[in-house]
Amino acid sequence: MMLKVTIDGHTTEVEEGTTILQAARKIGGEIVPPAMCYYSKLKGSGGKCRTCLVKVSKGSEKDPRPMPKLVASCSTPVQDGMEVQNITSPEVLETRKAIVEFLLINHPLDCPICDQAGECDLQDLSFAHGADTSRFEEQKREFEQVDIGPNIKLHMNRCILCYRCVYTVNQITNGRIHGVLYRGDASEISTFIKNSIENDFSGNVIDVCPVGALTDSTFRFKSRVWFLKSMDVHRTCPKCSGKAVAWMSGNEIYRVTARKDEFNEVEEFICNECRFEKKDVNDWVIEGPRKIKRTSIISVNHYLNEKQGAIINPVDKKIEKPSEL
Amino acid sequence: MNLTNRSKVVTNKQMTFVESLYLPAIFAGMWITIKHVFGKKATIKYPEKKREFSEIYRGQHVLKRDDEGRERCTACGLCALACPAEAITMIAAERQPGEENLYREEKYAKVYEINMLRCIYCGLCESACPKEAIFLTKKTVDSEYYRQAFIYGKDKLVEPVEKDKRIDVTKRQTPEVLQFKKLPNERHNI
Numbered sequence: 001m002m003l004k005v006t007i008d009g010h011t012t013e014v015e016e017g018t019t020i021l022q023a024a025r026k027i028g029g030e031i032v033p034p035a036m037c038y039y040s041k042l043k044g045s046g047g048k049c050r051t052c053l054v055k056v057s058k059g060s061e062k063d064p065r066p067m068p069k070l071v072a073s074c075s076t077p078v079q080d081g082m083e084v085q086n087i088t089s090p091e092v093l094e095t096r097k098a099i100v101e102f103l104l105i106n107h108p109l110d111c112p113i114c115d116q117a118g119e120c121d122l123q124d125l126s127f128a129h130g131a132d133t134s135r136f137e138e139q140k141r142e143f144e145q146v147d148i149g150p151n152i153k154l155h156m157n158r159c160i161l162c163y164r165c166v167y168t169v170n171q172i173t174n175g176r177i178h179g180v181l182y183r184g185d186a187s188e189i190s191t192f193i194k195n196s197i198e199n200d201f202s203g204n205v206i207d208v209c210p211v212g213a214l215t216d217s218t219f220r221f222k223s224r225v226w227f228l229k230s231m232d233v234h235r236t237c238p239k240c241s242g243k244a245v246a247w248m249s250g251n252e253i254y255r256v257t258a259r260k261d262e263f264n265e266v267e268e269f270i271c272n273e274c275r276f277e278k279k280d281v282n283d284w285v286i287e288g289p290r291k292i293k294r295t296s297i298i299s300v301n302h303y304l305n306e307k308q309g310a311i312i313n314p315v316d317k318k319i320e321k322p323s324e325l
Numbered sequence: 326m327n328l329t330n331r332s333k334v335v336t337n338k339q340m341t342f343v344e345s346l347y348l349p350a351i352f353a354g355m356w357i358t359i360k361h362v363f364g365k366k367a368t369i370k371y372p373e374k375k376r377e378f379s380e381i382y383r384g385q386h387v388l389k390r391d392d393e394g395r396e397r398c399t400a401c402g403l404c405a406l407a408c409p410a411e412a413i414t415m416i417a418a419e420r421q422p423g424e425e426n427l428y429r430e431e432k433y434a435k436v437y438e439i440n441m442l443r444c445i446y447c448g449l450c451e452s453a454c455p456k457e458a459i460f461l462t463k464k465t466v467d468s469e470y471y472r473q474a475f476i477y478g479k480d481k482l483v484e485p486v487e488k489d490k491r492i493d494v495t496k497r498q499t500p501e502v503l504q505f506k507k508l509p510n511e512r513h514n515i
Contacts, residue, residue, distance in 0.1 A: 224401070224402040
């Protein structure tokens with residue numbers, strides 16, 4: 001049975017069991033609530049960060065009363081005839097602004113240092129929904145940096161405790177080796193023994209991390225994302241699909257990440273060998289430049305082909321066919 | 326159709342006798358020339374006399390240090406991104422234990438170069454800097470014999486550690502900016 005749902009005046013029909021967030025993503029555009037912890041590829045994720053709160057102004061066809069409080073759209077299933085307000089509700093926008101302020105309470109203002117800057121979900125979120133200034137005057141919590149294995153660096157200062165990495169390690173890899181220690185405002189993500197992440201897919205925690213808490217040690221301070229050109233590449237890999245993005249400058253590959261969709265979620269998880277060890281341009285087959293939004297800082301100072309939205313390759317001055325996004 | 330009433334109609338009429346002597350026209354022209362000889366000169370005798378620059382003149386860059394003498398630049402790359410002439414390049418490095426008195430943050434610019442020939446002195450790097458590290462100063466760039474010499478590295482850009490040799494940039498910061506920096510949550514900018 002298909003359920004009818006209206007989000008900010010846009011009506012769509014979805015299957016039973018779909019959440020409001022998934023229905024909004026089906027409609028697309030600016031009415032999609034932002035999500036910091038929910039990840040469609042990870043079972044059980046969502047419901048922690050509260051950035052996706054929306055107002056349900058009509059519960060369903062049978063019971064048209066509005067829901068008493070704002071609900072987390074990532075974990076609330078759609079009911080038939082439901083009417084949802086996201087950006088059309090001032091209450092939602094005001095709450096979201098407050099939630100960004102809460103998320104930033106213990107998040108250091110070290111974007112100039114952070115390798116995630118330029119592709120950070122929290123940066124985008126606070127730019128779109130946050131306040132201009134911070135009212136927080138107290139000391140922020142501080143942790144020592146930890147090397148999780150040779151390739152992953154953990155900055156616990158920047159963590160917003162979204163649990164995405166924990167779900168990734170539990171679900172993508174076999175065995176539980178990475179989790180959350182302690183409780184409340186003392187909680188921190190950690191491996192049980194510092195260097196225990198040896199699984200072939202553990203590098204994906206870097207891609208799922210919405211902030212710069214888990215970063216690539218092999219790319220640490222090498223460059224800034226907006227100076228690099230992102231190219232769709234692939235190789236035959238016995239472990240993963242081999243479909244990745246190479247961040248290049250000239251013919252040098254600075255880092256390799258998985259391909260991300262328009263909601264900044266990884267399309268296919270890649271293995272550690274592809275991510276950390278294949279930094280030679282001859283290891284990969286280059287498909288072409290990635291499509292980058294004009295509003296992203298990564299597109300600054302690059303010539304864009306307006307029709308296709310692809311960066312023109314400055315090396316051979318040829319417009320390359322952009323990848324499907 | 327005339328757009329203004331100042332246009333003169335060119336004619337081929339015969340000159341009068343006085344006009345054909347040309348002398349009145351020559352004296353009229355000489356009068357203007359002689360008047361300018363005694364008037365105020367547009368130029369100055371440069372090496373002896375120097376023009377006064379504006380307090381916020383945009384000349385050679387300086388990379389500032391903080392009060393404790395540590396380099397403020399963290400090699401975030403925003404100046405290079407903002408630069409319309411693409412004159413700035415940098416290579417970042419990680420601060421090692423024991424270097425806390427040299428660099429303010431855990432990342433610093435190992436190499437920081439400005440090509441002074443490419444630079445158009447627009448000051449956008451200054452506006453882009455989140456760490457109050459780069460400023461333009463009143464000093465003009467020295468002339469050189471080779472183009473290579475105009476690529477200024479950290480040896481020429483970073484200001485001296487000695488307190489009395491520091492370069493004052495407070496004039497370039499508006500009172501509003503200075504007030505803003507006093508806010509408790511802007512401590513990282515002091």
